[in-house]
Amino acid sequence: MTTVAEHYKNHLAPVYLWMTGGFDAAVSRGESEINAICQNPSSGLSAVDLGAGFGMHSIPLARRGYSVVAIDSSSTLLDALRDHIKTLPIQTVEDDLLAFQKHLITKAHLILCMGDTLTHLPEPQSVEQLFSLVAESLHPDGTFITTFRDYTFPLVGDGRFIPVRSDNDRILTCFLEYSPDYVTVHDVLHERNGSTWQQRVSSYRKLRLSPEWVSTTLQAKGFAVRIESGLAGMVRVVADKRLTSHSRGTGYASPSI
Numbered sequence: 700m701t702t703v704a705e706h707y708k709n710h711l712a713p714v715y716l717w718m719t720g721g722f723d724a725a726v727s728r729g730e731s732e733i734n735a736i737c738q739n740p741s742s743g744l745s746a747v748d749l750g751a752g753f754g755m756h757s758i759p760l761a762r763r764g765y766s767v768v769a770i771d772s773s774s775t776l777l778d779a780l781r782d783h784i785k786t787l788p789i790q791t792v793e794d795d796l797l798a799f800q801k802h803l804i805t806k807a808h809l810i811l812c813m814g815d816t817l818t819h820l821p822e823p824q825s826v827e828q829l830f831s832l833v834a835e836s837l838h839p840d841g842t843f844i845t846t847f848r849d850y851t852f853p854l855v856g857d858g859r860f861i862p863v864r865s866d867n868d869r870i871l872t873c874f875l876e877y878s879p880d881y882v883t884v885h886d887v888l889h890e891r892n893g894s895t896w897q898q899r900v901s902s903y904r905k906l907r908l909s910p911e912w913v914s915t916t917l918q919a920k921g922f923a924v925r926i927e928s929g930l931a932g933m934v935r936v937v938a939d940k941r942l943t944s945h946s947r948g949t950g951y952a953s954p955s956i
């Protein structure tokens with residue numbers, strides 16, 4: 700078993716863009732998701748993308764006018780993002796996402812933690828800590844949005860072997876092994892080497908977070924929360940500060956999301 704950072708550095712990050720179907724296709728999916736959650740143009744507003752990866756959501760947010768701080772612990776994925784920033788207002792930061800506050804100069808209007816990044820945190824207490832930091836760092840009208848996989852219902856038998864992507868030269872399969880609080884993810888990569896195949900396996904642990912626990916924990920931090928369907932079978936939790944009773948009527952303008 701490796702740490703999440705090692706798993707990405709040595710195993711997943713070098714094939715991550717391939718795994719998602721390529722940069723343009725992935726950003727286009729991110730754009731559809733951002734368009735679904737951000738209704739109006741967002742010029743002048745600030746956003747933080749926690750676990751931004753190669754910018755699947757940071758790039759569409761910046762195109763909508765947000766100034767984006769994109770934080771990730773993978774230098775490989777941040778390099779891929781930097782290759783596409785051009786003049787977009789995106790600041791990339793290589794750091795642990797729990798340290799995001801030290802990279803902000805103002806409160807954010809929108810904080811995202813997308814694509815199952817939340818389950819990569821080491822323990823439920825880290826998720827609670829993140830939610831506290833998010834609540835402190837959001838503008839009074841701000842919103843936190845997270846998408847993650849609900850691993851609370853364990854897959855069984857052959858269903859635990861998930862074909863992720865394959866082509867003539869590479870096959871990525873994921874095997875899930877459940878324990879009470881965690882799921883161990885074994886990423887099995889086969890790469891063609893001349894006339895033979897080379898297999899590499901790396902494993903890391905994800906949290907089994909239920910949407911109800913995430914929702915209740917965010918409500919305890921003062922958010923109004925709704926649970927929706929996200930991309931590719933993920934759960935989307937939208938947590939609004941502006942709709943909670945203590946922040947209602949503060950006179951702040953509504954953000955354009």
Ligand SMILES: C[S@@+](CC[C@H](N)C(=O)[O-])C[C@H]1O[C@@H](n2cnc3c(N)ncnc32)[C@H](O)[C@@H]1O
Pocket residue numbers: 703707749750751752753755756770771772773776794795796797812813814815816819820
């Ligand atoms: C499944 S990917 C999702 C990437 C992106 N949000 C998306 O939707 O495409 C998880 C990302 O979180 C990053 N990550 C995981 N744990 C992290 C941590 N503690 N601090 C910073 N980045 C982290 C990984 O490097 C990876 O880029």
